[in-house]
Amino acid sequence: MRTLKFLLQKEFRQIFRDPAIIRIIFVMPVIQLMLLPWAADYEIKNIQLSVVDHDHSDYSRQLVSKLTASGYFQLENYTGSFDKAMESVEHERADLILEVPHHFERTLVKENESTLFMAVNAINGVKANLGAAYLRSIIQDFNREVRLEWIQFPRFNPETQIEVTASNWFNPGLNYKYFMVPGILVILVTMVGAFLASLNIVREKEIGTIEQINVTPVKKHHFILGKLIPFWVLGLVILTIGLGLAYAVYGIAPAGSMLVIYGFAAVYLLAVLGLGLLISTYTSNQQQAMLLSFFMMMVFILLSGLYTSIDSMPEWAQYITKINPVTYFIEVMRMVVLKGSGFRDILPHIMIMLGFAAILNTWAVINYKKRS
């Protein structure tokens, strides 16, 4: 016990004596939480629209002003020639072209229908898809308004219409930040837990201090615990800072209990620390550990359901998400923060995470040798 106490004391001393580490540990989560949620926004705004109006009618002008008033579109130019509009697409100034044909208003009034042409710049696929969808729905809306104008009240409306109204459970405002912030927080905790820990151990290898420790009677489990406990604590500190920021900046207060979040985080950190330890046993210098961590972090983030829905991934990728510990914590965070899930709801997640922790740590301890 005395040895462990001293190992811990030494470890904390070293961590707090390294100003770079302290800055990384405390500044990194703050900056990431302030920046990333704003950037990781799925709503597409500021779509540059180029309108080719051959009609110059009342309706065409109404349509254009309705589009620009929606907030999604910015009118890049308003011309009478398609070539000109195409040119602005070629110069990456416009994302969408809407062409209003000659006699648009006349045919609409006379024949009860008319056509519009839409051309989409598909270089940015997401923007093109969503932009086109927004445009279509606004035009439909416009269509309905036009129709309403014609209906003579109180004449009976012969058309039956099904109108759908939706209500969003757990996140009524569909605020994507409620969804992203907890996920980003998970990534931060993972980075501290797994990667700072592995770098720390590898550094001892690199400097050669591990050699000096290995000739002492220090027990393997003491040394490993001495390495894991500080980062376990730091992980929880990061989580606390993150939750505080989420509340202060985005007003996100978990619907569920804090105890559930911390309870799961405690188990989760055991698993990712095991991973960090494992990385450190397979690498011999900080560069290798860094590259390996970077690679794993990319896979973890992209296959965790943080940015993209797991259900829409191909089947093989879905299997990978199952062996990715980050997936489970993100799921739990969202469940607890948005839905208010309790311990009973996340019990399967806890069990799986305990499994991860047991496997990763055992593997790492077996692979950690005091002699070669």
Place this chain on the structure above:
Amino acid sequence: MKAGNYIPGNGGVTVNNIVKKYGAKKETIQALRGVSFEVNRGELFGIIGPDGAGKTSLFRILTTLLLPDGGSAAVDGLDVVKDFKEIRKRVGYMPGRFSLYQDLTVAENLEFFATIFNTSIEENYELVKDIYSQIEPFKDRRAGKLSGGMKQKLALSCALIHRPSVLFLDEPTTGVDAVSRKEFWDMLGRLKMQGITILVSTPYMDEASLCDRVALIQNGEILAINTPQGVIDSFDKTLLAVKSRRMLPLLEDLKAFEGAEDAYPFGEYHHVVLRPGITDTHAMSYLSQKGYEDVQVQLITPNIEDCFMARMAKIY
């Protein structure tokens, strides 16, 4: 070290035919090819050899960091493979590279190593006092900020703080200035008085004369084990020191001399080992033939370096 569970050892080191290979099947490097020697309790034993001779591998095996591929070794009467846990309690190891925590202070490093050996600085202060008192004025300075000589002293203090019965010093004086080297060897002499067995490796042959006995190691093999005086006495060749104004062509000509077994630069002279039956007059006439007029030739008694040079050139 608690007296209660201490298994008394013989304090010595026995190495028996140790073999160590590195690398996979095809490109194996034999670091040690059957090394054997014995060190008695309280002896200052030097292992002298050029870089890559296998000194560090040998030390790592004896300090239980490396498993030998063959042979056996015992430290303080304990087997290095079987009883590695017990050995770790009673050896001190100072690796060639400074490997203490650079971001901890001098005092913190010493305290840390005292604690993990289950002892305290106070308990064994007597032993390290001599060395540690020299760096004590800087005890709040971080180890990384110490000068080379002070780092050496701190590393030695840390390796001694648990009162080991055997001390392993791997190239302790590499990269240390001449004054500090002298001091360091003086300290080793005092530690020996305390009954600690010391194994020290060094690439510097002049340090060999400071040991009780030395082993010359090259390419993973021990070439000779003897006392420094014994090494010198066993040298039975004629040795010349030669000097002239044109030293570089002189060396080449000496190497080409048929009566010379070996010639190598040595300080401001070149040393020449003569073949049996050849005398300094032969050498003189050879050199004047070659056109050296100012040449000085004198017969000298060999020192330990000459003996090692001859051993490594395998000429006796």
